[in-house]
Amino acid sequence: MASSTKHYPNRLGIVGWLLGGRWGLERYMYTLHRVTGLGILFYFVLHILVTSTRALGAEWWEGAMVRVGHPIFKIGEFLVFAAFVIHGLNGIRLIAIELGWAVGKAEEPVYPYRSSLHVQRPVLIGVMIVAAVFLALGGWDFLQVTH
Amino acid sequence: MRETKYWIWHLAAGVLILFLLGLHMAIMHLDSLFGAWGLNPSGGEAIAWNNVVARSRMAAMIVVYIALLGAALYHGFYGLRTIVFELGIGPALQKAVTVGLWTAGLCLFVLGAIAAIAAGRL
């Protein structure tokens, strides 16, 4: 601006993605959605590369399957499943919100304020319950397979 | 306006993935259930070679795999682009990121699509 004195930059930066704010549940879901999305993407790229070996024939495929049969990959697969459940269910919530279905109509603000966060909160709770059920079922299946 | 278009496809791809990836996971992990439908004709594990080949011969499975591949690549890479853009990088880097992700995405798509089709012809 026109002023000659220096200003001190006070943008939180990428640290703000994780540590800024954090006064509401939705703020944590934002982080979780991002982390799960990136996690699935990372797995997905590897998955394309690994499963493409099937174009090369049975030996290549079976070799690849032996390599990814290691328990560390099994745990990784469960984490990907968990990320998919959370990201997918929360994604439905986000779609409902972002297309304006789950945020309610504009209303006269009367103290104590009730915002769109309150309108969509039941959806968020529902998503968490359904996710917990899926994770429990998936975890049970996972333990069955590994033992 | 372009961003609106990209973003609508991002959401649409998300919905498509929900169904197709759900189906994919069910086939791979609930093998006992799906064996009866001819998706695991040789019995045993869903990832056994004979089952992989048998599924790759089914036209419907090829379509499902390629649709899932395309939708998930688009959805995931658009999401990644979003995150990188939000780092506050300059316009030249933004352009480079967009081009780089399109290139990587198309390469992976071609690779995955070839594998989906070729495995059925072995």
Add this chain to the structure above:
Amino acid sequence: MPETSLSNRTIDVYIRRYNPERDARPRWQRFTLAVARGMTVLDGLHRIREEQDPTVVFRYSCRMSVCGSCAMLINGRPALACNTQIADVASERLTLAPLPNFDIIKDLVPDLAPLFQKHRAVQPYIQRADMEEVEKPTGEFYQSPKELERYLQFAYCIKCGSCMAGCPTLAADPEYPGPMPLAQAYRYSADSRDSGFDERKVQAGASHGVFRCHYAGECSNVCPKGVDPARALQLMKRELVLDYLRLRRKRCPASVLRVPGEARRNPDVPAPPPYTV
């Protein structure tokens, strides 16, 4: 009535200080303050200035939550200093810092110029083909209470910047307009008197526009006026999507409601003063 204004409770007040002429970076300074009943954070800052350190700098004007000058981080959370009672937020320790995501000019004073620039960029005013009617009105525009309700909530915004300080996207992306300007873009586009959506959608639908909002929701959590910017942004996304799919209902901006010709002024009601603008 006995003197009740001063309790004997004292608290520590940590203030983030920064003097651009002397300091390389901000630092914390501790004060002790006797908290009086009903004392707002703004009152406390005045008391510190009067009794302990006249160099503490903060910005305020209306001291009644209308001007939006005094927003700051109060115990780590954006709020209006004039609208926050110390007793409600602190029993032993109060920390005061300038709003993040804005440059610091001095002490508790953030540089809000980028906020106003971004606000201006979304064209926050009624736009229509017959601008003469807006400039030199011959009557009032028709607007039903229902139409008013569609945007009224967002019109309560006082441009304090609290929402901008809570937004994670804005924390790293300076190109993102932020919750306040985008909420105002919706506020005007939802106004039945306006026809400027096609202009505003260029900024709102840009690659650093409203789609960089991921509903972290903190803007609506901290807004001191109940504006709910997060709601406005989602409704803006909806408009952009409907517009792209050609499903957005085109409406003609409200027409002028003319006073019926035969109406006669009640002699007991004085005539309005002449227009000043």
